[in-house]
Amino acid sequence: IANKDGLALKELLQELHFADIAEILEELNSDEATYLIKLLETELTSEALMEVDDDVREKILDRLSPKEIAAELEEMDTDDAVDMIAELDEDIQKKVIDKIVDEHHAADIVELLKYDEDTAGALMAKELVQVKETWTVAGCVREMRRQAKNVTRVHSIYVTNKQGQLTGRLSLKDLLTAGEKAHISDIFIPKVDYVTVHTENEEVARIMQKYDLEAIPVVDENGKLVGRITIDDIVDFIKDEAEKDYQMAAGLSQDVEADDTIWELTRARLPWLVLGLFGGLGSVYIMQGFEEALERFPILFFFTPLIAAMAGNVGVQSSAIIVQGLANDNVKGSLFNRLVKEVGLALINGSTLGLLVVIFGFIAGLDPLVGITIAVSMLSVIIVAALVGTFVPIILDKRGIDPAIATGPFITTSNDIFGIFLFFFISKLVLDF
Amino acid sequence: IANKDGLALKELLQELHFADIAEILEELNSDEATYLIKLLETELTSEALMEVDDDVREKILDRLSPKEIAAELEEMDTDDAVDMIAELDEDIQKKVIDKIVDEHHAADIVELLKYDEDTAGALMAKELVQVKETWTVAGCVREMRRQAKNVTRVHSIYVTNKQGQLTGRLSLKDLLTAGEKAHISDIFIPKVDYVTVHTENEEVARIMQKYDLEAIPVVDENGKLVGRITIDDIVDFIKDEAEKDYQMAAGLSQDVEADDTIWELTRARLPWLVLGLFGGLGSVYIMQGFEEALERFPILFFFTPLIAAMAGNVGVQSSAIIVQGLANDNVKGSLFNRLVKEVGLALINGSTLGLLVVIFGFIAGLDPLVGITIAVSMLSVIIVAALVGTFVPIILDKRGIDPAIATGPFITTSNDIFGIFLFFFISKLVLDF
Numbered sequence: 001i002a003n004k005d006g007l008a009l010k011e012l013l014q015e016l017h018f019a020d021i022a023e024i025l026e027e028l029n030s031d032e033a034t035y036l037i038k039l040l041e042t043e044l045t046s047e048a049l050m051e052v053d054d055d056v057r058e059k060i061l062d063r064l065s066p067k068e069i070a071a072e073l074e075e076m077d078t079d080d081a082v083d084m085i086a087e088l089d090e091d092i093q094k095k096v097i098d099k100i101v102d103e104h105h106a107a108d109i110v111e112l113l114k115y116d117e118d119t120a121g122a123l124m125a126k127e128l129v130q131v132k133e134t135w136t137v138a139g140c141v142r143e144m145r146r147q148a149k150n151v152t153r154v155h156s157i158y159v160t161n162k163q164g165q166l167t168g169r170l171s172l173k174d175l176l177t178a179g180e181k182a183h184i185s186d187i188f189i190p191k192v193d194y195v196t197v198h199t200e201n202e203e204v205a206r207i208m209q210k211y212d213l214e215a216i217p218v219v220d221e222n223g224k225l226v227g228r229i230t231i232d233d234i235v236d237f238i239k240d241e242a243e244k245d246y247q248m249a250a251g252l253s254q255d256v257e258a259d260d261t262i263w264e265l266t267r268a269r270l271p272w273l274v275l276g277l278f279g280g281l282g283s284v285y286i287m288q289g290f291e292e293a294l295e296r297f298p299i300l301f302f303f304t305p306l307i308a309a310m311a312g313n314v315g316v317q318s319s320a321i322i323v324q325g326l327a328n329d330n331v332k333g334s335l336f337n338r339l340v341k342e343v344g345l346a347l348i349n350g351s352t353l354g355l356l357v358v359i360f361g362f363i364a365g366l367d368p369l370v371g372i373t374i375a376v377s378m379l380s381v382i383i384v385a386a387l388v389g390t391f392v393p394i395i396l397d398k399r400g401i402d403p404a405i406a407t408g409p410f411i412t413t414s415n416d417i418f419g420i421f422l423f424f425f426i427s428k429l430v431l432d433f
Numbered sequence: 434i435a436n437k438d439g440l441a442l443k444e445l446l447q448e449l450h451f452a453d454i455a456e457i458l459e460e461l462n463s464d465e466a467t468y469l470i471k472l473l474e475t476e477l478t479s480e481a482l483m484e485v486d487d488d489v490r491e492k493i494l495d496r497l498s499p500k501e502i503a504a505e506l507e508e509m510d511t512d513d514a515v516d517m518i519a520e521l522d523e524d525i526q527k528k529v530i531d532k533i534v535d536e537h538h539a540a541d542i543v544e545l546l547k548y549d550e551d552t553a554g555a556l557m558a559k560e561l562v563q564v565k566e567t568w569t570v571a572g573c574v575r576e577m578r579r580q581a582k583n584v585t586r587v588h589s590i591y592v593t594n595k596q597g598q599l600t601g602r603l604s605l606k607d608l609l610t611a612g613e614k615a616h617i618s619d620i621f622i623p624k625v626d627y628v629t630v631h632t633e634n635e636e637v638a639r640i641m642q643k644y645d646l647e648a649i650p651v652v653d654e655n656g657k658l659v660g661r662i663t664i665d666d667i668v669d670f671i672k673d674e675a676e677k678d679y680q681m682a683a684g685l686s687q688d689v690e691a692d693d694t695i696w697e698l699t700r701a702r703l704p705w706l707v708l709g710l711f712g713g714l715g716s717v718y719i720m721q722g723f724e725e726a727l728e729r730f731p732i733l734f735f736f737t738p739l740i741a742a743m744a745g746n747v748g749v750q751s752s753a754i755i756v757q758g759l760a761n762d763n764v765k766g767s768l769f770n771r772l773v774k775e776v777g778l779a780l781i782n783g784s785t786l787g788l789l790v791v792i793f794g795f796i797a798g799l800d801p802l803v804g805i806t807i808a809v810s811m812l813s814v815i816i817v818a819a820l821v822g823t824f825v826p827i828i829l830d831k832r833g834i835d836p837a838i839a840t841g842p843f844i845t846t847s848n849d850i851f852g853i854f855l856f857f858f859i860s861k862l863v864l865d866f
Binding site: 017019051145172177209210211212214231232234235236238239242243245246247249250251252256257258259262265266269270272273274276277279280281283284287288291294298299301302303304305306307308309310312313314316317319320321322324325328330331332333341344345348349352353356357360407408409412413416420 | 450452484578605610642643644645647664665667668669671672675676678679680682683684685689690691692695698699702703705706707709710712713714716717720721724727731732734735736737738739740741742743745746747749750752753754755757758761763764765766774777778781782785786789790793840841842845846849853
């Protein structure tokens with residue numbers, strides 16, 4: 001299709017939704033995609049560009065001139081424009097901004113670029129519908145029609161005082177049902193949730209979810225209304241966070257996808273495997289230290305993968321529950337209570353599993369003392385693994401480190417080593433080899 | 434606080450947001466919470482009830498009469514009302530529905546109860562703003578005011594033909610700027626995304642995300658507009674799904690939280706640990722089969738936890754990438770290409786790790802042949818683990834089973850067993866013991 005029959009192609013694609021155009025762009029090679037971007041109306045391509053994968057967008061932008069990029073930005077809401085421009089090199093950023101015709105739009109973008117990446121300031125858009133307390137309903141409707149032109153979707157109408165400070169919001173229903181002469185100050189709702197430009201994204205997501213908001217206004221240090229954040233940005237944020245946590249738990253660094261190159265996938269996977277390898281070599285070293293058991297109790301060495309698996313599984317379970325609890329803000333109560341609970345839980349699980357091991361040992365004709373030793377040391381390993389899995393994330397969180405790094409290979413590897421050492425140590429004490 | 438000073442308490446809480454009331458309810462015991470629910474206006478408590486944890490809500494509802502529950506339902510949107518009533522026993526459901534005063538509301542609830550849990554029908558609300566093609570703008574505004582009373586938030590205005598079939602949507606902007614006498618058929622947008630009552634939730638979430646929709650209309654088999662789904666329900670759905678996948682990968686069945694009882698946590702954790710235990714016992718059995726290596730190459734047994742860890746880690750990485758890719762619909766290309774890619778990736782990772790093992794063996798003064806044997810068999814284990822991790826989820830997905838169950842303990846355990854067997858098998862071939 002993409003072989004130069006411009007007009008026919010244009011006609012064909014012009015009718016599609018931007019998300020579908022985005023999917024087509026991802027299937028094409030960079031030159032074809034760039035050709036398509038240049039061919040189609042910026043109104044359509046700007047939205048499609050925001051929708052495609054980061055790496056596809058990067059390649060297309062590389063092939064566009066600053067002026068062409070500026071034309072795309074012109075069509076975007078400020079929040080999307082900032083996201084896109086932030087991906088460019090700084091000197092290209094300047095060139096692109098210079099080429100934006102609408103000065104107001106350019107100034108908004110420059111302002112938003114200033115904010116920290118993880119804060120409401122960087123997430124918000126400048127486009128919103130704002131009315132003053134002092135206006136009448138009739139004046140307000142007139143003004144709203146004007147403002148609405150720049151806003152793709154009207155979520156909420158925010159009310160400000162003379163100084164531009166946020167004082168409340170206006171319901172469309174109330175506006176429709178009020179008399180033409182009524183003043184906004186009579187009908188607006190003075191209670192409104194808001195965040196400041198410095199509020200962290202995670203907190204914004206929490207507030208919007210808790211109160212089921214579809215948009216939230218953003219104010220600066222002086223309470224002045226400067227932007228708004230809409231729920232679609234939060235949906236993307238929540239999904240990204242969930243995927244990041246999931247990948248971290250699976251031992252994948254960086255944001256990888258099934259369709260990335262082998263090289264990208266290797267970079268995401270290999271470091272964690274090397275960590276696991278060193279953990280495994282540590283276990284080799286520990287077992288060499290207990291070599292004297294080889295002669296009398298070789299069965300112990302058959303059980304090491306089982307012990308390592310139990311330590312790993314219990315640790316991952318405990319840490320996953322805590323990491324999710326911390327993210328959802330429902331880890332309450334004292335550390336001591338949590339300690340008691342985890343130990344209790346580990347005792348129940350560990351005893352059940354220990355009993356199964358003893359039964360297995362009996363059936364397999366194992367020396368009962370050896371069977372019981374294995375069961376008891378496994379119980380101890382489970383308790384320790386549960387405590388490590390629970391408290392490492394809590395401690396990390398208290399120190400301001402993302403507790404999610406304590407899930408996955410990190411916790412598995414350290415619990416493997418701990419577990420195997422503890423297993424042989426206790427066995428040595430009981431069996432006296 | 435909650436000791437009978439009803440009036441003061443009521444005054445204090447009446448001003449709070451329902452989400453804050455919900456937090457308070459979760460802190461109280463069931464009797465106190467029920468007391469509070471009865472004390473406050475249903476307008477406030479109905480929303481708070483939807484916000485609290487399932488188990489807290491269950492306990493409160495147990496203590497309310499059908500009539501009191503009906504009063505709460507009366508205040509809710511139909512989608513929330515259905516979610517709540519679906520949690521009750523069937524005979525109580527009937528009693529509660531009988532007590533709902535608003536017959537129309539009751540009929541809507543009964544209708545929604547019919548749909549499958551995971552489909553758009555069960556997720557949608559009946560509350561929406563609907564206008565007919567044939568109306569004039571003036572008539573439309575009048576009718577909209579009436580309908581808007583039942584709708585908490587107007588997201589979109591849907592346009593239907595005489596038969597009630599969905600034909601398009603109306604932008605508020607166009608409505609505000611059109612003349613009073615214009616007909617809806619002249620100004621409405623005939624293109625609108627929709628789903629049917631039978632569309633699965635996952636598909637609804639995918640469409641709404643792809644097209645950045647904040648609400649989507651739902652039609653029945655005949656194209657008749659019957660409801661709408663709003664983005665806040667999708668946000669909850671996306672979060673629940675992400676948490677479920679995460680928990681499954683961590684070896685937790687059921688929807689557990691850090692604050693659940695020890696019993697609930699045990700039920701979620703123990704089954705997976707037992708699975709791991711049997712896997713471990715399987716390894717014991719395999720190693721007994723290679724017992725003759727104990728005398729000449731005991732070092733092999735020191736390496737089993739490392740082999741198991743590698744097999745487990747690689748398997749989890751591969752499966753996590755595929756499971757996420759399947760969920761996001763970006764696993765493209767033929768199975769053969771994927772096979773080549775995974776093997777290539779495993780070769781790169783495995784060779785690097787194998788080289789490290791050989792170097793370690795050299796430093797530790799290991800027989801070079803043994804070192805190389807371990808490295809080569811580890812490489813084979815990594816390749817097999819990557820293939821299992823990749824193709825098991827794909828096969829499950831093709832058979833309509835949630836591929837997420839193939840992450841976590843399931844894949845780890847089977848890869849442990851496979852890996853250890855393969856390791857000893859190859860070692861036996863090479864070292865000839």
